[in-house]
Amino acid sequence: MAAEQKKTLPDIFVEGAKKGWNVGISSIIPNVLMAFVLIHALRLSGLLDMLGVVFNPVMGLFGLPGQAVMVLVGAWMSMGGGVGVAASLYAAKILNPTHVTILLPAIFLMGAQIQYMGRLLGTAGIQGRYYPMLFGISILNAIISMIIMRIFA
Amino acid sequence: MSEEKKESCETQSVKVPWTGYIALAFAVVFFSGLLASQKGWITAFDFNALAGKFGVMKDxxxxxxxxxxxxxxxxxxxxxxxxxxxxxxxxxxxxxxxHLGGLKAAEKLLTPILRPLLGIPGIAGLAMVTSFQSTDAGAGMTRMLRETGCITENEKTVFCAFQFSAGGTVTNYLASGAALFSFVTVPIVLPLVLIFVLKIFGANLVRLYLNRFEKESV
Structure with a gap:
């Protein structure tokens, strides 16, 4: 306890910064790398253009190009993945700053649901019959956020 | 120990799922470099193509x-x-x-408004503040609240609906979201506020549904 009280603010900051380093190395970099590779593979294979055409009508409702659907798919698997896909599509000049702004809250609102199904719903012991409703609401939240962000962006 | 080893040596006939052979064939092609000289969609299956290139100092x-x-x-x-x-x-x-008690302050401020906001008791304030930092810690605390009878089953479901959309909100937004902040055209607090508003909105849809169709016998 005495040692606890002696910690100075810089010490505390460094502790938090270490947590940031660990999150970065164990989660952000692997997820972002996965997203960049995925997008690159989709581009090389021509699937990205195809997705762009197929999803253009739907994503167009939110003022986004069709390829932006990959940001949402990536986010659904992991938030870092969604962010990585968005950054990679931005680097490829498929998304512009306005598109990224529209997508930003949605990446989190429907983010990492595949993981959180076990880590949150499983841990807390939510009854299985509620899962579809909870998934649906998160996706609804993401859709509403894109409609609202379109006004601000 | 030695017996165990023996056993593992004797049970050599390994069962390989059919996907194993496909994966192996894929790996051979993927790492061989045979596709490197090709053009078009097939290069998506080449190791070197996916490894990509570092950027250069063009400008x-x-x-x-x-x-x-x-x-x-x-x-x-x-x-x-x-x-x-x-x-x-x-x-x-x-x-x-x-460290300075900022999260405790947030908990104190949240406690009285949890009932009107989400229909859950103020005691869930700590779990809520924790869930903004860590999804896993928040989930664990929510489970404890239910096990100790501090919240009902319906309240737990509403609370989890709140946590499930944008879990670990603050940490994830600041950590992962930071990648996009430099391109965003609005102050970065605006998307965060919208996230919180929609979290509350979504949880209230669950609250309405449960209140209407699955009333708990008190």
């Missing part, structure tokens, strides 16, 4: 260490690595705010 005045025009795994790594300074700064500051 030295504007390029960061990530360079410009990179792609694939190499560009993704540099981009991800470039995020670490802001993540470390953000989590360092959060740690200080927590």
């Amino acid at each position: 030295a005045a504007k390029a960061t260490f990530q360079g410009q025009g990179g792609f694939g795994a190499r560009d993704g790594f540099m981009f991800g690595f470039g995020l670490l300074p802001s993540v470390m700064l953000a989590l360092g500051m959060v740690e200080i705010v927590d």
Whole structure:
């Protein structure tokens, strides 16, 4: 306890910064790398253009190009993945700053649901019959956020 | 110990799922470099193509260490690595705010408004504040609240609906979201506020549904 009280603010900051380093190395970099590779593979294979055409009508409702659907798919698997896909599509000049702004809250609102199904719903012991409703609401939240962000962006 | 080893030596007939052979064939092609000289969609299955390229200093005045025009795994790594300074700064500051009692203050302020806001008792305030930082810790605390009878089954479901959309909100937004902040055209607090509003909105849809169709016998 005495040692606890002696910690100075810089010490505390460094502790938090270490947590940031660990999150970065164990989660952000692997997820972002996965997203960049995925997008690159989709581009090389021509699937990205195809997705762009197929999803253009739907994503167009939110003022986004069709390829932006990959940001949402990536986010659904992991938030870092969604962010990585968005950054990679931005680097490829498929998304512009306005598109990224529209997508930003949605990446989190429907983010990492595949993981959180076990880590949150499983841990807390939510009854299985509620899962579809909870998934649906998160996706609804993401859709509403894109409609609202379109006004601000 | 030695017997165990013996046993593992004797049971040599391994069952291979059919996917194993396909995966192996894929790996051979993927790493062989045979596709490197090809053009078009097939290069998506070449190791070197996916490893990509580091960016270069095309425009030295504007390029960061990530360079410009990179792609694939190499560009993704540099981009991800470039995020670490802001993540470390953000989590360092959060740690200080927590140390000085900032999170306790948030908990205290939240407690009286949880009932009107989400229909859950104020005692869930700590679990809620925790869930903004860590999805896993929030989930664990929510389970404890239910097990100790502090919240009902319906309240737990509503609370989890709140946590499920944008879980670990603050940490994830500051850590992962930081990658996009430099391109965003609005103040970065605006998307965060919208996230919180929609979290509350979504949880209330669940609250309405449960109140209407699954009333708990008190």
